[in-house]
Amino acid sequence: MAVLKITQVRSQIGSTEKQKATLKSLKLGKINRTTEREENSALNGMIKAVSHLVKVEAV
Numbered sequence: 001m002a003v004l005k006i007t008q009v010r011s012q013i014g015s016t017e018k019q020k021a022t023l024k025s026l027k028l029g030k031i032n033r034t035t036e037r038e039e040n041s042a043l044n045g046m047i048k049a050v051s052h053l054v055k056v057e058a059v
Contacts, residue, residue, distance in 0.1 A: 002039045004039050005058075006026060007034045007057075008028040008053060009031065009054060010052065022049050
C-alpha cells in the first residue's frame with residue numbers, strides 16, 4: 001500500500017464536532033501540521049470527510 005502525506009491547510013473553526021474529531025484522529029489540528037499514514041479504506045474515509053481542510057500527497 002502507498003504512504004500518504006496529509007497536511008492541514010485550512011482552520012477547523014466552523015467545522016462540525018465530527019470533523020474536528022476526525023482531524024484529531026489524523027494527528028492534525030493546527031494549520032500546516034503534517035502526518036504520514038499508510039493508505040487503507042478507513043483512512044480514505046477520514047480524508048473524504050475533511051477533504052476541504054487537508055491536502056493529500058502520495059509519498
